[in-house]
Amino acid sequence: MRPFRPIVGTLGYLWDRAGDRVLMIHRNARANDDHFGKYNGLGGKVEPDEDVVSGFRREIREEADLELDELRLRGTVTWTGFGPNGEDWLGFVFLSEAWTGEALTGNEEGDLEWVDRARIVAACSPDPTERAAADLPLWEGDRYFLPLVFDEDPRAFHGTMPYEGDHPVSWSYERL
Numbered sequence: 001m002r003p004f005r006p007i008v009g010t011l012g013y014l015w016d017r018a019g020d021r022v023l024m025i026h027r028n029a030r031a032n033d034d035h036f037g038k039y040n041g042l043g044g045k046v047e048p049d050e051d052v053v054s055g056f057r058r059e060i061r062e063e064a065d066l067e068l069d070e071l072r073l074r075g076t077v078t079w080t081g082f083g084p085n086g087e088d089w090l091g092f093v094f095l096s097e098a099w100t101g102e103a104l105t106g107n108e109e110g111d112l113e114w115v116d117r118a119r120i121v122a123a124c125s126p127d128p129t130e131r132a133a134a135d136l137p138l139w140e141g142d143r144y145f146l147p148l149v150f151d152e153d154p155r156a157f158h159g160t161m162p163y164e165g166d167h168p169v170s171w172s173y174e175r176l
Helices: 052-064 117-123 128-134 142-150
Strands: 007-016 021-026 042-045 067-082 087-100 110-116 157-165 172-175
Touching: 007 052, 007 142, 021 042, 021 117, 042 052, 052 067, 052 087, 067 142, 087 142, 110 117, 117 128, 117 142, 142 157, 142 172
Parallel strands: 007 087, 067 157
Antiparallel strands: 007 021, 007 042, 021 110, 067 087, 157 172
16 A cells, blocks of 8 residues: 555635625636636645645635635545546645635636535536536536535534546545
8 A cells, every 4th residue: 555645735615605605716727727627616735834724824815815704624535546647635625704805806727706506506416417407517526525515514524535537436424
């Protein structure tokens, strides 16, 4: 068994609960981007001199020009063998419902869009017809953990999702 030496990253969702919409990035700026064409939360790699919360706050500042007034850790996900380079990631997944500032409309990775949460829920449905109707291209594995980000269970989830290329092989999690 090979040693687990993951890239540590953050992934987060800003939820405007009043409008029931979520700030996402449509990765459409660079055709050579592994995420090209997909919608994703905001975030990125944690730098060597920062903790995961500081890293997430920095990423939101850089990607959306917003300052977070609050955030909650909703869970962690271990992705092994992810993407074309087969990288291992340990992701800390956050949710924020309070921030200061007006979100940018885009950045060097793509367009920032407020997406109706109902559309995200539909894109995560086990029903392929409902997923297709949502017309929201996500990573295939996102549909397993995204419902946990927005549910009312206060416990954090901790999951593992091995990948083979662009496809998850399995998903398991527990809540604490």
